[in-house]
Amino acid sequence: MPILVVGAGVSGATLARVFAEAGYAVTVCEARDEPGGHCATRIDPETGVMVHFHGPHIFHTGDLATWAFVQRFGAFVPYRHRVEARLDGESYALPVTLTTINQFFRRDLSSDEARRTIAAQCLPIEHPQNFEEAALANIGPALYEAFFKPYTEKQWGRPARDLPASVFARLPVRYTERADYFDHPVQAMPVAGYSALVETMLHHPKIDLHLGHTVTAEIAAGFDHVFWTGPIDAFFGHCYGRLAYRSLRFVHERITGRAQSVAVVNYPARDVPWTRITEHRHFAPHCMARGSVLTREYPFEAGPDDTPYYPVRLAHDKAQLGQYVVAALAQDRVSFAGRLGTYRYLDMDVAIREARSLAHASLAALRRHARPPVFAPEVETCLSAQPVLNLGQIGRKAPQCA
Ligand SMILES: Cc1cc2nc3c(=O)[nH]c(=O)nc-3n(C[C@H](O)[C@H](O)[C@H](O)COP(=O)(O)OP(=O)(O)OC[C@H]3O[C@@H](n4cnc5c(N)ncnc54)[C@H](O)[C@@H]3O)c2cc1C
Numbered sequence: 473m474p475i476l477v478v479g480a481g482v483s484g485a486t487l488a489r490v491f492a493e494a495g496y497a498v499t500v501c502e503a504r505d506e507p508g509g510h511c512a513t514r515i516d517p518e519t520g521v522m523v524h525f526h527g528p529h530i531f532h533t534g535d536l537a538t539w540a541f542v543q544r545f546g547a548f549v550p551y552r553h554r555v556e557a558r559l560d561g562e563s564y565a566l567p568v569t570l571t572t573i574n575q576f577f578r579r580d581l582s583s584d585e586a587r588r589t590i591a592a593q594c595l596p597i598e599h600p601q602n603f604e605e606a607a608l609a610n611i612g613p614a615l616y617e618a619f620f621k622p623y624t625e626k627q628w629g630r631p632a633r634d635l636p637a638s639v640f641a642r643l644p645v646r647y648t649e650r651a652d653y654f655d656h657p658v659q660a661m662p663v664a665g666y667s668a669l670v671e672t673m674l675h676h677p678k679i680d681l682h683l684g685h686t687v688t689a690e691i692a693a694g695f696d697h698v699f700w701t702g703p704i705d706a707f708f709g710h711c712y713g714r715l716a717y718r719s720l721r722f723v724h725e726r727i728t729g730r731a732q733s734v735a736v737v738n739y740p741a742r743d744v745p746w747t748r749i750t751e752h753r754h755f756a757p758h759c760m761a762r763g764s765v766l767t768r769e770y771p772f773e774a775g776p777d778d779t780p781y782y783p784v785r786l787a788h789d790k791a792q793l794g795q796y797v798v799a800a801l802a803q804d805r806v807s808f809a810g811r812l813g814t815y816r817y818l819d820m821d822v823a824i825r826e827a828r829s830l831a832h833a834s835l836a837a838l839r840r841h842a843r844p845p846v847f848a849p850e851v852e853t854c855l856s857a858q859p860v861l862n863l864g865q866i867g868r869k870a871p872q873c874a
Pocket residue numbers: 478479480481482483484501502503504508509510511526527528529530531532685686687688701702703781782809810811812818819820821823
């Protein structure tokens with residue numbers, strides 16, 4: 473049975489690898505001229521620095537099966553991610569921790585005292601309806617105005633009041649001095665970079681990789697089954713409209729010496745046009761660097777020709793997604809996976825876990841001479857669990873995703 477995988481990011485590479493190891497011949501088509509998708513890394517020839525071309529990527533997970541899987545394709549080194557915020561000439565630890573709170577309020581509070589101080593500032597909003605209300609109910613106006621509101625509004629290009637409360641729930645606030653950005657037990661970097669890792673995943677006699685090939689739904693029709701990790705709305709010719717994404721403009725600069733004490737410095741202030749600066753050499757201290765590379769990130773609303781980075785996922789977008797999910801579930805020869813195929817922000821470990829789950833469920837179906845599922849089982853549950861928003865065009869109840 474000829475299998476086509478569209479996209480050579482971590483989702484497509486995982487699907488292809490699992491099928492190849494199960495004995496299937498797999499064709500992988502990638503629109504770009506290199507594999508790796510959004511995780512792509514390259515060594516800058518002038519400085520020797522490993523550059524994360526689509527934004528800083530840290531592999532972190534609590535899923536030991538995924539961790540064991542990725543380690544088959546390259547060595548990793550432990551890495552602890554540190555982030556600072558630069559505000560009014562001062563550097564603060566991020567996420568907001570006890571250290572940040574004490575520095576910001578010029579105090580020396582214990583953990584319990586800090587909790588009580590912040591609780592006294594919080595607004596009594598029992599059921600926050602949006603990002604702003606969630607922030608005011610959990611950290612109060614002073615920290616919100618300094619660290620969260622302007623940064624979030626730059627990042628999303630919308631008033632914080634228009635964003636869902638769930639966006640705030642993803643931002644950690646800690647009443648300890650622990651400075652690591654992530655909580656997961658595994659936090660690491662692939663020694664040779666993510667592109668090399670994905671290339672190794674795709675290096676298999678059963679995998680036929682075509683770079684610089686953009687697949688359309690018509691081309692995909694020539695295969696018995698297709699795993700599509702490109703945008704789900706593109707597969708359907710955007711027939712229900714384009715799903716909204718934020719894009720990023722990256723401005724790279726080579727410097728001599730070093731500029732930052734940590735890999736990423738956020739700039740929450742409204743009058744600074746970029747959101748953050750990444751200094752890449754912190755990610756790969758094992759690389760012999762002859763200088764440094766800095767990258768400033770400028771978010772903007774993605775147009776039809778821009779790279780989609782962050783799915784916006786407001787109510788309107790979720791309603792549109794519901795229409796595409798119904799259309800996807802109504803056919804049986806294409807499965808959708810990955811951040812673009814399911815229109816969700818996914819960390820790499822989640823993308824890999826879901827791709828493996830879809831691949832194994834598909835192999836089990838094929839053994840029964842049945843069609844592979846349209847989404848990984850847990851993704852379909854997630855997409856189906858949400859209330860219906862707007863399905864006028866199809867006239868059927870549409871599943872939604874959180
Ligand atoms: C700024 C930023 C920072 C991030 N930082 C982290 C981090 O620190 N840690 C973490 O775990 N995750 C991070 N992520 C998430 C990570 O990028 C994703 O988990 C990962 O890229 C998902 O891989 P994917 O294969 O699903 O999608 P992608 O990497 O987007 O791969 C999809 C591929 O499909 C190709 N494609 C699309 N359409 C077609 C078509 N029609 N024909 C052929 N090819 C096509 C694309 O060119 C692309 O290469 C970050 C994401 C962003 C945006």
